[in-house]
Amino acid sequence: MRWTNPWNRRAPEPPTGQLAEDDDCAAARAALSAQLDAESEPPLTEAITEHLAHCPYCAVWQESAHRLTRRIRLTSARTLPDRTTQLLAAVLADQSARQPVRPVYRLARWGLVTAATAQLLIIFPALILGQAGALVPAHAARELGAFNVALAVGYLAAALRPSRARGALLLAVPSTALLVVLAIVDTALGETTLAAETPHLVAVAGWALLWVLSRSPQEEPPGPGRRGSRMSSSSGQGWFLSWRPAAGRRAG
Amino acid sequence: MDELTRLAVQARRGEPSVMASFIRATQREVYSLCAYLVDEDTADDLAQETYLRVFRALPDFRKESSARTWLLSITRRVCMDELRRRIRRRRSETLVSEFNTEFNTDRPVPATDDDQGEVRELLSQLPEDRRSAFVLTQILGLSYADAGDICQCPAGTIGSRVARARGDLIQVLERGAPRRTEREVRRDAMD
Numbered sequence: 001m002r003w004t005n006p007w008n009r010r011a012p013e014p015p016t017g018q019l020a021e022d023d024d025c026a027a028a029r030a031a032l033s034a035q036l037d038a039e040s041e042p043p044l045t046e047a048i049t050e051h052l053a054h055c056p057y058c059a060v061w062q063e064s065a066h067r068l069t070r071r072i073r074l075t076s077a078r079t080l081p082d083r084t085t086q087l088l089a090a091v092l093a094d095q096s097a098r099q100p101v102r103p104v105y106r107l108a109r110w111g112l113v114t115a116a117t118a119q120l121l122i123i124f125p126a127l128i129l130g131q132a133g134a135l136v137p138a139h140a141a142r143e144l145g146a147f148n149v150a151l152a153v154g155y156l157a158a159a160l161r162p163s164r165a166r167g168a169l170l171l172a173v174p175s176t177a178l179l180v181v182l183a184i185v186d187t188a189l190g191e192t193t194l195a196a197e198t199p200h201l202v203a204v205a206g207w208a209l210l211w212v213l214s215r216s217p218q219e220e221p222p223g224p225g226r227r228g229s230r231m232s233s234s235s236g237q238g239w240f241l242s243w244r245p246a247a248g249r250r251a252g
Numbered sequence: 253m254d255e256l257t258r259l260a261v262q263a264r265r266g267e268p269s270v271m272a273s274f275i276r277a278t279q280r281e282v283y284s285l286c287a288y289l290v291d292e293d294t295a296d297d298l299a300q301e302t303y304l305r306v307f308r309a310l311p312d313f314r315k316e317s318s319a320r321t322w323l324l325s326i327t328r329r330v331c332m333d334e335l336r337r338r339i340r341r342r343r344s345e346t347l348v349s350e351f352n353t354e355f356n357t358d359r360p361v362p363a364t365d366d367d368q369g370e371v372r373e374l375l376s377q378l379p380e381d382r383r384s385a386f387v388l389t390q391i392l393g394l395s396y397a398d399a400g401d402i403c404q405c406p407a408g409t410i411g412s413r414v415a416r417a418r419g420d421l422i423q424v425l426e427r428g429a430p431r432r433t434e435r436e437v438r439r440d441a442m443d
Contacts, residue, residue: 033415039396064422072390084276094304
């Protein structure tokens with residue numbers, strides 16, 4: 001039996017198979033499908049209801065769609081293993097791996113390398129040649145040099161491993177603060193000029209960069225993982241390395 | 253605000269126990285979507301990639317939106333990236349040896365050791381957009397509107413994709429292979 005669609009004004013194409021559809025069938029099936037899902041879009045209009053009453057293909061389709069939907073809904077959801085622990089560990093590792101990449105900290109590290117280099121270049125004549133101005137004795141100039149090299153080494157150490165920034169800051173804060181105060185006082189007393197004191201700006205820059213770096217988040221691992229792992233490691237340094245897996249274990 | 257959205261907002265502070273609760277509450281749905289959209293073998297990796305992206309994006313999460321649809325749209329993006337990567341890989345393999353294309357099947361045949369595996373196998377034959385619409389609404393039980401948010405299309409489009417997916421699946425079940433009329437192919441191209 002060949003079925004022709006009375007609502008289709010064009011010459012009806014022969015359906016390619018039992019369930020083939022034309023445009024009216026497509027609209028009707030979209031509405032039926034939405035009805036199965038308790039959705040109102042697209043709506044079951046009068047034209048569609050009428051089509052459904054007459055189209056045997058859509059009747060078959062509707063029945064099949066019912067069966068299919070029931071089958072999918074009755075599919076037993078397999079019990080999946082709880083992977084929270086692994087997933088959280090991966091997320092925390094990802095987060096701490098990404099943090100140092102933040103541009104401000106990378107910039108601070110390169111800034112510290114630059115400051116250390118500048119510091120070493122400025123202090124070179126005093127340290128090696130004992131020249132630090134006409135009135136400074138050679139030995140005093142070398143001692144001055146030694147102190148400034150120590151500062152430069154502090155910058156480099158923090159640049160290589162940002163977790164050292166806080167330690168280097170302990171040295172940099174009092175020395176730089178005193179340098180600045182003395183520069184102002186001595187300029188006022190006429191012992192020196194501001195121009196002669198400009199090299200100390202390197203120390204000020206180094207101090208600022210150390211301060212930025214000491215605030216980088218990897219210094220302070222968030223959350224409860226910290227205290228427990230610090231207790232579990234015998235040395236004071238081990239806690240930073242061990243807090244991540246410990247946090248994962250606790251959460252899981 | 254629903255419970256999950258509240259959890260997501262709290263998890264922004266980076267407290268591992270809250271992050272763990274968020275993961276625990278959502279991991280099954282995320283895994284499921286990955287397994288249906290790509291395949292079961294990669295679902296674990298894709299779920300993990302999803303959570304990495306989720307927690308990277310969490311600071312930008314707005315509490316006005318639903319955490320569930322937000323999370324699932326990230327999951328779907330991860331799956332789409334993986335499918336695109338596979339297509340690219342297949343293409344470059346084709347360049348190396350056109351001969352191989354004959355033997356490169358669309359996807360590895362999934363294990364059908366259970367009920368869910370059978371359904372997954374069935375759904376793997378659907379075109380991607382219909383599969384997404386079908387899985388989101390039929391398996392995860394989302395509304396057309398939510399599925400539309402996730403697929404970035406109107407709810408009506410989801411409705412017609414679900415209807416066509418049903419048609420495809422009925423044909424597969426009843427004949428063993430989807431038959432598409434020429435008109436249908438043309439209409440899909442315009443979608």
